[in-house]
Amino acid sequence: MSDQAQVRRDVATSVLSGHDRGEVWETDLAPGQATALHHHAMEDVLAEIDGDRIAGVLPEGSEPETRPGEVTGVGAARPSTCRQG
Numbered sequence: 737m738s739d740q741a742q743v744r745r746d747v748a749t750s751v752l753s754g755h756d757r758g759e760v761w762e763t764d765l766a767p768g769q770a771t772a773l774h775h776h777a778m779e780d781v782l783a784e785i786d787g788d789r790i791a792g793v794l795p796e797g798s799e800p801e802t803r804p805g806e807v808t809g810v811g812a813a814r815p816s817t818c819r820q821g
Contacts, residue, residue, distance in 0.1 A: 746772035765820035773817050780810035788821040
């Protein structure tokens with residue numbers, strides 16, 4: 737795993753895999769639960785595996801949603817939070 741593969745418990749549940757080109761983080765959110773505001777050091781891909789849907793809440797107020805089976809890209813260094821349901 738990369739040196740940066742330290743989980744922020746207010747953002748992710750665990751780091752599943754990682755190296756210098758990317759990391760795979762798992763985030764397990766209860767319905768209505770949200771992560772802390774954070775930014776991504778690298779380009780980010782959000783994949784909703786199961787559950788209802790997850791919204792990426794961006795500073796300008798938009799909330800693009802990702803539903804189970806969908807994948808969404810998130811730009812690097814863009815502050816955001818994720819909310820389940």
